[in-house]
Amino acid sequence: MPEDQRQRPLLEDVQAARKTLEGISRVTALEGSRYLSRLVGAPVHLKCENLQRTGSFKLRGAYTRIAGLGEEERARGVVAASAGNHAQGVALAASLLGVASTVFMPVGAPLPKIAATREYGARVLLSGQVVDETLAAAQEYAERTGAVFIHPFDHPDVVAGQGTVGLEIVEQCPEVGTVVVGMGGGGLAAGVAVAVKALRPSARVVGVQAAGSAAYPPSLAAGRPVSLEGVATMADGMKVGRPGDVPFRIVADLVDEVRTVSEDALSAALVHCLERAKMVVEPAGAAPVAALLDRPGAFGGNGPVVAVLSGGNVDPLVLERTLRHGMAAAGRYLSLRLTVPDRPGALAALLKKLSEADANVLAVNHVRTDPRLGVGEAEVELQLETQGPKHCAELSRTLGAAGYRIVG
Structure with missing residues (x-):
């Protein structure tokens, strides 16, 4: 791994990323949830990254990473791999910075995400069935063409950019006691943990993974990132079979707990967000709410709770199936x-x-x-x-x- 990927972002890196993102990313709303507050026994707020530009938090890390490239690197263009949200973040960030972008997406990626990525200015190539296979194709392309690979989560600049979500949470809810955040490769959870633990050391940070693609529990038990033999979840934003090296070390040190949620719980959470919060979220974005609905008593003892709705880019057909599944589960x-x-x-x-x-x-x-x-x-x-x-x-x-x- 290159030397710069061994670095660990600190609070000052997250603060620098926020300056880079001024005028680019939105300061997303923090919305209270009366139903979840009653259920949990503490004030619960939803951090609405589903309303971020491109529909997810991913723009923050992608723009921070590409903005940090030198002129010669920008001239070579960038390449990325993603199931959809990072793809859109890279495409928009590259366009805003005048950099050519190529994005690899898994075969079968949601059509709205493919269309949006192209509309933001990227060339889209389909390869692999899961994100890990798509990542390998993008890395091979980078080696062959000289394009700079923009990893979706395994780089300190990306983690720092995602950490700006944590800065906003602490500013919007200074007394926050628990932050609940979804995890795939771990970039968002790691960045949020860096910011929150530095500014609010008493706060708990709880990561949530889909049970069918939960690589962090066995990795944390082993003390190093380990690969799953297979991943299966409706939450395509979490369909990652191995934690990133950079976020893994941060998660191991700063994240207090990692929980898993079932497909039924994800579906029920998506229904809840739509019906009660009036928020359209994708299954990965609903994971923190799934954890709250699943075991509300585990979150209310440390003060206000903030659940990060990480994305809202959901294929209407997936939404229809998930809503049916969620209503059946309920x-x-x-x-x-x-x-x-x-x-x-x-x-x-x-x-x-x-x-x-x-x-x-x-x-x-x-x-x-x-x-x-x-x-x-x-x-x-x-x-x-x-x-x-x-x-x-x-x-x-x-x-x-x-x-x-x-x-x-």
């Missing part, structure tokens, strides 16, 4: 198969019973010919929107009491 969808008499009016009577029980029927499939059914029976498959787990249980009891046999 017990607001119910799938049922039950038998009814095969006679005129039987289906109408069933639907009337569901209406009286305040269930919203989303889909109905009426099966009349199946070896499992008795003579004079039909089967109805239902997709219902409910009011929550208690309502689901009540619906099952109501249908059973009305004589319907639930078979699945």
